Amino acid sequence: MLSLQLQSHYTNLPDKFYSYQRPVAVKNPSLLIFNDSLANSVHLPKMNQEKWVSILSGNQVISDTNPISQAYAGHQFGNFTMLGDGRAVLLGEFLTKGQSIVDIQLKGSGRTPYSRGGDGRATIAAMLREYLISEAMYHLGISTTRSLAVVKTGEKVQRELEQEGGILTRIAKSHLRVGTFEYAYQYGTIEDQKALTAYAIRRHYPELEETENHALELLKKVMEVQADLIVNWMRVGFIHGVMNTDNMSIAGETIDYGPCAFMNSYDPQTVFSSIDTQGRYAFGNQPRIAQWNLSRLAIALLDQIHPDPKQAVEMAQAVINSFPKIYESKWLNMMRNKLGWEGAQDADQHLIDDLLHMMHKYSADYTNTFLAIANRENFDSSLLDSFEFQEWSIHWMYRATIEGRALDQAIEKMKGYNPVFIPRNHMVESALSKASQSNDFDQFEELLKIISNPYHNNEKFTAYKFPPVGGDLGYQTFCGT
Incomplete structure (x- = not known):
């Protein structure tokens, strides 16, 4: 008897939001990696490896559960499309000991009614x-969503080349997306839309249940958490790569790591995704796209915001129009933290813009530049050797020590906001290649160890601190479907 007890509150929604779908069994599953830390943090039951493999491969469905695939839509590169879980099955919802609910989903578990030929x-x-x-x-x-395990299926998958198949188990606060609301708006009744809004609020933002206008307050809340999320992406140089509305979580988590990557040399126009040929989702465009995606959520909520269409548009537009100011305030405070500053000064924006301009001009490494400022180290960078940077550093030091504050305090603060290690793209590719093609997980495990403590300067792993010789010229990431 399997001891993993799962709930299914999502199926209380109208049945157009999902299809009952069992995972498709695989031939010869084996466990490649299991996240014990995550399992412990959400208080999953202890089970032997054989039981976990049978569940996480989809070969055994837990008794008294009804796995589903979720229906949703989305704007992909600006174009509206009917979508849904084309290769994912939600096993159910797990209630943690802390009384929070998380989804447990299998990704890569076989065809569903939403596979669209995949x-x-x-x-x-x-x-x-x-x-x-x-x-x-x-x-x-x-x-972020997190990964519990990866199972090797023992079957081949045809992409550009034939590759080994795998199934990921994903843990998430939920899999509600902006695209879920777009789906309800395009294909559902007003009652369907209200049911979805009520479910989202009950699941994620119960404090909104007492508010007068649920839809409008939900829009404001999602905007707030998305602004926080994008600011954090910008803090570490993360590029999602495919910010379609179906990849924007209502819970404010980073979801769907397809053609994602981290920026090395600072350039706001950096794109690594092979499918983003126009640079729509470039690093510097992410805040603007977040606002655009939120405007799609606003449209999907219009009928609930106010019965008069004109008033509904005006109320929703006022919320969306407030995003740039909210985002800029959060971003500016984030950059102050990266530079170790306290409080706010009128010249802060100018100083930050000057630094970013110089970083772009000299193709300076985004991560290591901030480490160099904090540690007073020269990473063999033409930026750090330049006269203009030396002059800027005097202004930075003055700002950091304003009102008699010790410079050491500023430097100590910087350590909490500037990672020493990020998943450098070339190291990620090397680790993935060895693990997937040769079953050699040594570098993968080493990289996992390093990124599990990214703010600690472990001298043993100095090689992981630097971009490749020649930078990321020509580097591309791919969607995987």
């Missing part, structure tokens, strides 16, 4: 990427 499967390399990067984001202090 095979419903995933490659080991793509699933290991999500495992690795989602753990990096978690330890960087950024809200």
Whole structure:
């Protein structure tokens, strides 16, 4: 008897929001990696490896549960599309000892009614990427879905080349997306829309249940958590790569690690995704796209915000129009923290803009520049050798020690906001290649260890602190489907 007790509150929604779907069994599953720390933190029951493999491969469905695939839509690169879980099955919702609810989902578990011609499967390399990067984001202090395990299916998956198949188990606050609300708006009744809004508030923001206008307050809340999330992405140089509305979580978590990467040389126009040919989701565009995505959520909520269409638009527009000011305030405070400053000064924006301009001009490494400022080290950077940077440093030091504050205090503060280690793209690719093609997990495990303590300067792993010789020229990431 399996001891994993799962709930299914999502199926209390109208049945158009989901389809009952069992995972498709695989031939010869084996466990590649299991996240014991995550399992312990959400208080999953102790089970032997054989039981976990049978569940996480989809070969055994827990008794008294009804797995589902969720229906949703989304704007992909600006174009509206009907979507849904094309290769994912939600096993159920787990109630932790802390009385919070998390989703347990299998990704790569076979075809569903929403597969749209896809095979419903995933490659080991793509699933290991999500495992690795989602753990990096978690330890960087950024809200994210997390990965419990990766199972090798024992079956081949055809992409550009034939690859080994894998299934990821994802833990999330929920899998509610902006695209879920777009789906309800386009294909559901007003009663369906209200049911979804009530569910989202009950699940994530119960403090809103007493408010007068649930839909409007939900829009404000999602905007707030998304602003926090994007600011954190910008703090560490993370590029999501595919910020479609179906990849924007209502809970404010980073979700769906497809063609994601981390920026090395600072350039706001940095794009690594092979499918983002126009740079829509470039590093510097992420705040603007977040606002655009939120405007799609606002449209989906219009009928609930006010019965008069004109008033509904005016109320929603006022919320969306407030995003740039909210974001800029959060971003400016984040940059002050990265530079070790306290309080706010009128010249802060100018000083920050000057630094970023110089970093772009000299193609300086985003992560290491802030470490150099804090540690007074020269990472063999033309920026750090320049006269203009030396002059800027005098202004930084004056700002950091304003009102008699010790410089050491500023430097100590910087350590909490500037990681020493990020998942350098070339190291990620090397680790994934060895693990997926040769079953050699040594570098993967080493990288996991490093990114599990990213703010600690471990001298043993100095090689992981630097970008590759020649930078990321020509580097691309791929969607994996």
